[in-house]
Amino acid sequence: MSIIHNALSGALAAQAALHTASQNVANLMTPGYTRQGVLLASVQPMFAGKLSAGSGVSVASLVRFSDEYKSLQMWRAASELGERSAAQPYLTQLEQVMGAEESGINSGLDAFFSALNAASVDPTSTPLRQQVIKAADALAQRFNSLNQVMSGQRSAVSQQRLAVVEQINALAAEIAKLNRHIADSQGTGVNPTALIDQRDMKIDELARLVDLQVVNQPDGTRSVSLRGGQPLVLGARSATMTATYNPDGSQTLTVDFASESFTLINNRLGGELGGLEHFEVDVLVPMMQSVSAMAEQFADNVNTQLTAGFAPDGSAGQPLFEFDSTGAVGILRLRDGAIGSELAFSSNPATPGNSDNLLLLIALRNQPVTLPTLGAVSLADAATQLVGTLGTESQQNQAGLATAETVRNQAEESWKSTSGVNADEEAVNLMQFQQLYQANMKVVAVANELFESTLAILS
Amino acid sequence: MRIASTQYHATMNTALQNASARLELILQKMASGQKYMLPSENPIASVRMSRLAREEATLDQYRENIAALRERLTRNEQYLDAMSADMLSARDLMVWAADGSNTSADVNAMASSLQPLMDSIFFTANARDAEGRYEFSGSATSTPTITYDPAAPAGSRYTYTGNTDVQLVVVGNGVTQPANVALNEIAAMLNQLDEVRVVLTTPNVSVNDPAVRAAIAATMDSLDGTLESITGKIATLGGSQNILMTLEENHSSVSLSNKQAALVLGQLDYADAAVKLNGYTTAVQATQRAYGAVSKLSLFDVI
Numbered sequence: 001m002s003i004i005h006n007a008l009s010g011a012l013a014a015q016a017a018l019h020t021a022s023q024n025v026a027n028l029m030t031p032g033y034t035r036q037g038v039l040l041a042s043v044q045p046m047f048a049g050k051l052s053a054g055s056g057v058s059v060a061s062l063v064r065f066s067d068e069y070k071s072l073q074m075w076r077a078a079s080e081l082g083e084r085s086a087a088q089p090y091l092t093q094l095e096q097v098m099g100a101e102e103s104g105i106n107s108g109l110d111a112f113f114s115a116l117n118a119a120s121v122d123p124t125s126t127p128l129r130q131q132v133i134k135a136a137d138a139l140a141q142r143f144n145s146l147n148q149v150m151s152g153q154r155s156a157v158s159q160q161r162l163a164v165v166e167q168i169n170a171l172a173a174e175i176a177k178l179n180r181h182i183a184d185s186q187g188t189g190v191n192p193t194a195l196i197d198q199r200d201m202k203i204d205e206l207a208r209l210v211d212l213q214v215v216n217q218p219d220g221t222r223s224v225s226l227r228g229g230q231p232l233v234l235g236a237r238s239a240t241m242t243a244t245y246n247p248d249g250s251q252t253l254t255v256d257f258a259s260e261s262f263t264l265i266n267n268r269l270g271g272e273l274g275g276l277e278h279f280e281v282d283v284l285v286p287m288m289q290s291v292s293a294m295a296e297q298f299a300d301n302v303n304t305q306l307t308a309g310f311a312p313d314g315s316a317g318q319p320l321f322e323f324d325s326t327g328a329v330g331i332l333r334l335r336d337g338a339i340g341s342e343l344a345f346s347s348n349p350a351t352p353g354n355s356d357n358l359l360l361l362i363a364l365r366n367q368p369v370t371l372p373t374l375g376a377v378s379l380a381d382a383a384t385q386l387v388g389t390l391g392t393e394s395q396q397n398q399a400g401l402a403t404a405e406t407v408r409n410q411a412e413e414s415w416k417s418t419s420g421v422n423a424d425e426e427a428v429n430l431m432q433f434q435q436l437y438q439a440n441m442k443v444v445a446v447a448n449e450l451f452e453s454t455l456a457i458l459s
Numbered sequence: 460m461r462i463a464s465t466q467y468h469a470t471m472n473t474a475l476q477n478a479s480a481r482l483e484l485i486l487q488k489m490a491s492g493q494k495y496m497l498p499s500e501n502p503i504a505s506v507r508m509s510r511l512a513r514e515e516a517t518l519d520q521y522r523e524n525i526a527a528l529r530e531r532l533t534r535n536e537q538y539l540d541a542m543s544a545d546m547l548s549a550r551d552l553m554v555w556a557a558d559g560s561n562t563s564a565d566v567n568a569m570a571s572s573l574q575p576l577m578d579s580i581f582f583t584a585n586a587r588d589a590e591g592r593y594e595f596s597g598s599a600t601s602t603p604t605i606t607y608d609p610a611a612p613a614g615s616r617y618t619y620t621g622n623t624d625v626q627l628v629v630v631g632n633g634v635t636q637p638a639n640v641a642l643n644e645i646a647a648m649l650n651q652l653d654e655v656r657v658v659l660t661t662p663n664v665s666v667n668d669p670a671v672r673a674a675i676a677a678t679m680d681s682l683d684g685t686l687e688s689i690t691g692k693i694a695t696l697g698g699s700q701n702i703l704m705t706l707e708e709n710h711s712s713v714s715l716s717n718k719q720a721a722l723v724l725g726q727l728d729y730a731d732a733a734v735k736l737n738g739y740t741t742a743v744q745a746t747q748r749a750y751g752a753v754s755k756l757s758l759f760d761v762i
Binding site: 028029091092095096098099101106107110113114117118120121122123124125126312346348350351352353354355356359362380381383384385387388389390391392393394395398409412413416417418419420421422423424427428430431 | 460461462463464465466469470473497498499500501502503505506509510512513516517519520521523524527528531588590592596597598599600601622624626627628629635638639756757758759762
């Protein structure tokens with residue numbers, strides 16, 4: 001009788017294994033699916049005696065093929081990738097705008113100083129003076145449009161940060177919910193593998209947004225906190241992150257968990273949040289300050305020189321530019337009513353054709369301006385150097401991005417090599433377990449024949 | 460290492476995406492002829508190219524200034540030439556008048572020929588440009604070079620009302636050239652001519668009168684002195700033209716070498732780009748074939 005019993009246990013084990021293989025094949029293309037297998041164990045003989053081989057086979061449990069370390073590696077890679085890829089579009093856009101030879105600050109300055117140089121041929125000529133005014137206006141527009149692009153980027157960064165914060169909150173809430181289901185299922189004995197897969201996918205999404213520390217708890221849940229230790233998910237409870245605007249245009253992030261509130265100040269957060277912060281704090285704001293300082297000092301220098309001279313009609317020189325760092329329309333514009341005949345090129349009220357002051361204006365091109373990011377650089381070279389530093393910044397980020405992509409790809413590949421489904425392997429499993437099933441059925445048949453023979457003798 | 464089935468697809472996707480990005484970039488470069496599309500591709504080269512562009516812009520302006528200045532100097536030279544021709548005619552008249560056999564009627568007639576020459580010199584000295592500014596008043600371009608006051612006694616009717624300031628034009632980095640000529644000596648000469656004209660117009664004037672002879676001699680001296688000065692200024696203008704031509708040549712050779720440097724730095728090497736394009740295309744085709752072959756392999760096809 002034990003032969004039939006053994007064969008039955010084998011057939012049942014084969015069925016369980018075939019079922020598991022079918023689940024694996026069905027989820028061949030499911031992202032984040034962790035393949036499963038059966039853990040077979042032989043059963044100790046139930047009857048005493050040296051000649052009892054054993055009491056069949058049992059499926060001790062289903063195995064989840066997963067490696068915690070590989071998951072952690074994948075999440076860390078997601079944070080790095082998120083950080084680099086969030087900043088890159090902004091860097092590229094800024095580079096395109098600032099690096100454009102025809103529309104940049106540089107060629108505007110060239111045109112302005114060319115107009116002044118041209119005026120030195122005939123300092124009292126009205127068309128030449130008018131050309132100076134036109135070039136000055138065009139230059140102011142260039143400063144303004146660059147400033148506008150950067151202000152636009154800043155508000156885009158703020159908007160994106162708000163969206164990311166919302167996503168973080170939604171994901172944290174979902175992870176907490178899945179944690180609860182997983183803990184519950186352990187109590188009820190349901191296989192939680194699908195829930196675990198779902199939760200880990202959510203953690204992966206969350207890791208792309210902000211760098212995480214993930215700690216496993218004995219009840220199967222995972223606790224998730226920020227790099228600085230501020231909790232996002234603890235068991236079935238999740239935190240809420242909020243971004244609030246400051247008067248200077250920056251944003252402050254706070255995390256509220258239960259009754260506690262954590263303010264994230266200048267933290268290197270990692271992930272997309274960190275990438276946005278890095279771009280805003282280390283690239284965009286210094287660049288805005290530099291461009292603004294350049295415009296201000298250029299305007300001041302030109303105005304000071306002009307007011308030291310005299311217009312052709314002998315009147316004292318008037319400033320040409322007006323600078324306003326918070327201007328709604330732009331940071332730099334021409335003084336209302338500025339006209340060519342007012343430009344003070346002469347150093348003497350009695351001699352309109354004198355060009356001494358004009359020569360000093362032309363020399364401003366090589367005078368230094370002091371920028372927050374570069375220190376003292378000549379006005380003519382300032383924009384070039386700003387583009388150079390931006391280019392270097394972008395180049396570094398691109399190199400980092402390429403590395404992060406490779407690392408992430410490898411981490412995914414490594415995770416899949418443990419947890420991913422291989423169709424050929426499942427085909428082999430199917431054949432083997434089919435054979436296992438058939439063999440056990442054959443054993444039943446043999447046992448049945450033996451039984452029949454025994455009955456035949458008796459009858 | 461164990462490979463999951465989806466890994467083939469993921470690898471293929473990554474490979475194709477990378478290849479597309481590379482192809483897209485090389486196509487953009489080939490379309491624009493630029494070696495670098497963004498400063499970040501080579502920040503150092505972009506800084507150097509930008510500096511070359513700045514220098515080119517300044518050189519262009521210097522060269523334009525030189526062209527405009529040469530035009531202005533040539534115009535001044537023509538005025539001075541015309542003026543010295545008038546002065547030579549006046550001198551001829553003086554030589555003629557000094558002849559002792561001239562009757563007073565002859566001398567009166569000569570004096571009347573002097574007036575148009577004086578007028579011509581006066582108007583030329585007060586020459587104005589298209590915008591009405593006086594060419595020879597130094598930097599006092601809105602005041603006439605020479606002012607004529609008919610109420611004053613002969614000999615002090617003409618006054619130089621300009622100044623002798625030099626207008627400097629920028630023609631190179633830190634290099635300036637004067638653009639104007641001040642005709643401060645003409646007024647004194649015109650006064651002298653005016654004086655002699657009055658003397659010679661006197662009825663029954665005799666050239667043998669020592670006072671008349673002295674006036675004629677003084678006028679000839681004044682004419683000679685002024686002619687010498689004007690000829691000197693014409694020579695200076697010629698010298699300026701030579702300096703400007705030399706500067707222009709220097710600027711154009713620097714500009715040429717800048718352009719060559721910019722080409723080397725920023726121009727796409729099409730041969731190299733075409734080779735890369737071929738290489739990338741081959742790589743994509745090979746990857747696609749390999750994927751096609753690998754994805755056909757499945758144990759499910761044979762069981």
